[in-house]
Amino acid sequence: MRHLVTGGSGFLGNLIARRLLARGEQVRILDIWEDASRPPAIEFVRCDILDRDGVAAAMQGVDVVHHNVALVPLTKSGDRFREVNTEGSRLAAELAARAGVQAFIHMSSSALYGNPAQLPITDQTPLRPVEIYGRAKLAGEQAVLEVCKKHGLPLIVIRPRTILGEGRLGIFQILFEWIREGRDVYTIGDGNGLFQFVHAHDLMDFYMIALDSGRTGIYNVGSDRFGTLREGLERLIQVAGTSSRVRALPPGLTIATLTLLDTLHLSPLAPWHYLTYHKPFHFDVAPLLAMGWKPRYSNDEMFQESYAWFLQHYDRLMAEKAGGAHRRPVKEAILRVVKWLS
Amino acid sequence: MAMSPRMRLLRPWQWTKNAFVFVGVLFGGHAGDWHLYPPVLLVFVLACAASSAVYVFNDIMDRERDRHHPLKCLRPIPSGAVSLSQAALLSLTLGATALLGSAWLHFGTFLCILLYLINNILYSLWLKDHPLLDVLSIAMGFMLRMLAGVYILGELPTSWILLCTFFLTLFLGIAKRRAEMATLSGQVSRQRLVLGKYSLPFLDILLGATGVMTMVCYALFTALGGKSPAQILTLPLVFYAIFHYLRLVLVHNYGEDPTDVLFKDPRLALIIAAWLTLYLAIEQGHPVLFR
Numbered sequence: 249m250r251h252l253v254t255g256g257s258g259f260l261g262n263l264i265a266r267r268l269l270a271r272g273e274q275v276r277i278l279d280i281w282e283d284a285s286r287p288p289a290i291e292f293v294r295c296d297i298l299d300r301d302g303v304a305a306a307m308q309g310v311d312v313v314h315h316n317v318a319l320v321p322l323t324k325s326g327d328r329f330r331e332v333n334t335e336g337s338r339l340a341a342e343l344a345a346r347a348g349v350q351a352f353i354h355m356s357s358s359a360l361y362g363n364p365a366q367l368p369i370t371d372q373t374p375l376r377p378v379e380i381y382g383r384a385k386l387a388g389e390q391a392v393l394e395v396c397k398k399h400g401l402p403l404i405v406i407r408p409r410t411i412l413g414e415g416r417l418g419i420f421q422i423l424f425e426w427i428r429e430g431r432d433v434y435t436i437g438d439g440n441g442l443f444q445f446v447h448a449h450d451l452m453d454f455y456m457i458a459l460d461s462g463r464t465g466i467y468n469v470g471s472d473r474f475g476t477l478r479e480g481l482e483r484l485i486q487v488a489g490t491s492s493r494v495r496a497l498p499p500g501l502t503i504a505t506l507t508l509l510d511t512l513h514l515s516p517l518a519p520w521h522y523l524t525y526h527k528p529f530h531f532d533v534a535p536l537l538a539m540g541w542k543p544r545y546s547n548d549e550m551f552q553e554s555y556a557w558f559l560q561h562y563d564r565l566m567a568e569k570a571g572g573a574h575r576r577p578v579k580e581a582i583l584r585v586v587k588w589l590s
Numbered sequence: 591m592a593m594s595p596r597m598r599l600l601r602p603w604q605w606t607k608n609a610f611v612f613v614g615v616l617f618g619g620h621a622g623d624w625h626l627y628p629p630v631l632l633v634f635v636l637a638c639a640a641s642s643a644v645y646v647f648n649d650i651m652d653r654e655r656d657r658h659h660p661l662k663c664l665r666p667i668p669s670g671a672v673s674l675s676q677a678a679l680l681s682l683t684l685g686a687t688a689l690l691g692s693a694w695l696h697f698g699t700f701l702c703i704l705l706y707l708i709n710n711i712l713y714s715l716w717l718k719d720h721p722l723l724d725v726l727s728i729a730m731g732f733m734l735r736m737l738a739g740v741y742i743l744g745e746l747p748t749s750w751i752l753l754c755t756f757f758l759t760l761f762l763g764i765a766k767r768r769a770e771m772a773t774l775s776g777q778v779s780r781q782r783l784v785l786g787k788y789s790l791p792f793l794d795i796l797l798g799a800t801g802v803m804t805m806v807c808y809a810l811f812t813a814l815g816g817k818s819p820a821q822i823l824t825l826p827l828v829f830y831a832i833f834h835y836l837r838l839v840l841v842h843n844y845g846e847d848p849t850d851v852l853f854k855d856p857r858l859a860l861i862i863a864a865w866l867t868l869y870l871a872i873e874q875g876h877p878v879l880f881r
Contacts, residue, residue: 326696326744380744503625511629511695511742523625 250274252307252349254297254340255316256290257283259416259448260355264314265290267452278306279317297336300343307347312459315340315392316355321381321520322418324510329384337388338395345399353459354392356407357385358468358529359520367442368532371466379519402464406455409470409531412550414448415557419521421565422580423481424558430490431587436506437499439478441528444470447545447553454541461539468531473546477525484551499526514582595671599649599680600642606849608637610732610755611739617751618740621870626743633699633742636691637735640703643684644710646677651714698741706734721787725796728763729756750811757807761800762848765835768793769845797839801832819880820872827865834858 251268255261256277268275269289276291286292295302297317307313317340319325319332337354344352359382360375377383389405396403410418417424423433446469454469474480478494485492506522509515533543545553558565580587593602611633620626649656649667653674656662666672672680685707692700713727736755740747771785771793808828812821838855839845852859 500624504628507625508628508632511632513694 249311250309251276251312251314252310253277253314253316254303255279255318255355256292257281257286258316258318259414260411260451261314261316262286263414263448263452264316264455267456271456276306276310278303297332297340300339303340304343304347307343307349310344310347310349312351312353313340313344313349314353314355315344318355318357318385318388319381321359321379321518322516324518326380329380330387333381333384334387334391338391341392341395341401345395345401349401351402351404351459351462352392352396353404353406353455354389356389356405356466357382358407358409358470358531359524360386360389360407361529363524363527364529367528368530369468370532371468378523381518381520402462404458404464405466406451406458407466407468407531408451409444409446409468409529411448411451412445412554413545413557415561416448417554417558417565419517420551420554421558422516422583424555425580426587427481427485427488427490427492427555428559428562429587430492432493432495433481433485434495434497434586435477435481435526436497436502436522437526438496439481439494439526440476441526442474442530443477443480443525443528443547444474444530445547445550446470447543447550450541450543450545453543454536454539457539457541463539467536468533469536470531470533471543471546471550472533472537473543474530475547476528480547480551483548484555487552488555502526509582516581516583595666595669596676596680599646599666599672599677600684601645602638602642603849604641604645604847605638606852607732608634608641608735610735610759611637613736613751613755614740614743614745614747616866616870618743618745618748619873620743622874629695629742630739632695633692633738636688636695636699636703637706637738639684639691640688640706643681643688644707644714646681646684647711648714650674650677650681692738696742696744699738702734702738702741706731706738709734719783721784724784725760725763725767728766729759732759732762748815750807750815753807754804754811757800757804761797761804761832761835764793764796764800765839765845766847768797768839769843772843773846794840797836801836805829805832818872818876820877821869822880823872824865824868827861827868831858831861831865834861 251273253261253265253268253275256265257279261277261279262283265275265277266287269287276293277286278293278295280294280296282292282294293306295306297303315337317332317336319329325332341352359379360377361369361373362376362378362382364373366373375386377386392403395401412420426433450471451469454467458467481494485494503522506515506517510517510519510522612630615621615626615630649665653667656665656668663669667674667677688703689700689707692703709727709730713724717723717727733752733755736751737747740751767785767788768790770782771788771790805828809825811817812825813819835851835858838851838858844851844854
């Protein structure tokens with residue numbers, strides 16, 4: 249089968265492309281930047297997702313389109329979120345339908361749920377994003393659903409929880425850095441709500457199960473073993489053996505301060521982080537387990553593996569600046585002041 | 591405590607008009623999202639800097655004319671309390687602060703502040719002498735303040751907020767002209783050239799028309815704006831506020847400055863507070879009373 253992975257140089261697109269290649273599939277990726285470590289067997293097309301002609305050409309002769317192009321929350325892209333995450337997705341689905349592909353897999357987000365009133369989250373939970381990234385992702389998913397329904401194009405939608413592993417640290421890099429130095433780390437609120445993550449490998453395992461099953465639908469993917477954010481951090485500190493402690497910040501005041509700092513472009517944290525990380529958030533993954541998926545990593549194992557990876561690559565991370573936002577070290581900006589006080 | 595001449599030049603009592611930056615957060619469904627108020631407060635501060643820059647600029651431009659006004663001759667520039675160069679420096683610094691500050695925050699907000707400054711300079715130099723264009727320019731100033739407060743939230747304004755703000759601020763601008771006409775009847779031509787191009791009956795018609803349009807737009811906003819249908823309960827309060835204001839203007843010749851009217855007539859302030867309280871209570875409580 250011939251596959252096109254849009255956003256194939258980014259974190260998830262890259263993983264999908266390599267998994268497919270390892271299975272002996274023909275893989276073409278489309279992205280605006282080229283990943284230097286890309287295996288030569290993967291064909292690279294440099295193209296913006298909003299370039300209609302370029303995307304249409306890349307889809308010629310393709311059997312399955314894996315749509316991963318997205319601006320992630322950390323990019324704080326403002327109106328560009330709508331252009332890329334909504335209109336880019338709509339365009340990808342339309343052109344895929346026109347090119348006559350057999351299936352479309354859309355990488356969605358748990359940000360579509362915002363701060364859900366009832367837990368665990370199922371595919372029946374109302375979609376109420378609370379910030380600009382989530383709203384753009386929701387509009388993008390709805391556009392893809394509409395296009396695929398209209399053209400009878402089989403569609404699989406994946407909504408992953410916050411992803412760790414394979415060198416993806418996101419905002420956790422800041423916490424890891426503070427823990428390494430023995431400084432206190434902070435949770436918004438007491439951090440006692442159940443909070444689920446997913447490991448990149450487990451997500452890829454399920455992704456391939458969904459692809460092979462051919463069962464269209466929407467899949468919420470998260471680890472089956474998780475505790476609270478506080479427990480995760482406390483266990484990590486214990487394993488790291490540093491003198492850090494987890495401290496709780498009052499949610500209202502902290503969120504107002506982080507919003508203000510974000511507006512002033514002084515904080516690395518995006519609304520998706522500071523508006524939702526103080527609330528419990530976990531998916532019901534029973535339907536996924538019933539499909540034969542066996543996630544290997546618990547929250548704790550993910551934290552510990554990521555922290556070990558962070559220590560191992562510490563020097564490079566501190567120096568590295570290139571790549572997509574999820575593969576680039578996060579700068580602390582104004583949070584440096586908090587670290588200095590910790 | 592008396593205000594220093596330089597502070598008086600900034601007209602801080604007029605900063606209440608910049609409260610229009612909060613329209614978006616209050617009426618866009620975010621009234622209960624406390625974390626959104628600090629960024630809007632920043633825009634409020636920048637709007638105050640921009641509006642003060644404009645007030646100083648106006649006072650510089652009007653200094654000769656103001657010397658002949660019974661009250662305005664006491665202003666800091668015509669009275670000589672603040673020198674022309676000091677005033678010019680103050681105006682430039684405030685304008686630059688507002689522009690640079692908003693550019694740092696958000697492009698949309700920056701554009702609003704920039705257009706606000708351009709609009710006001712055009713008003714001072716030209717538009718204020720042209721009937722209808724003068725009040726449209728005043729309304730535009732309020733619209734831009736409102737938009738600056740919406741864009742900072744990363745949102746786009748709804749047509750309802752645009753319509754309500756447009757007609758309400760036109761209404762207030764026309765009321766201001768009407769009051770000036772009534773109080774300055776003898777010296778119209780020297781003080782405000784534009785008043786000679788209006789007449790009391792014409793201003794009365796405009797006032798009635800924009801008052802009604804404000805009422806109609808607000809009524810449609812409550813019914814069709816995607817809000818709780820219970821918001822229709824706020825209509826009597828809005829009706830009372832608008833037409834009580836109209837009565838103050840037409841019967842008592844109030845209205846030269848909307849801020850003064852608020853201070854002079856506590857009943858109006860009370861009605862506005864009651865309306866806002868009821869509006870927010872309905873938004874937070876979602877009472878199901880109508881379909």
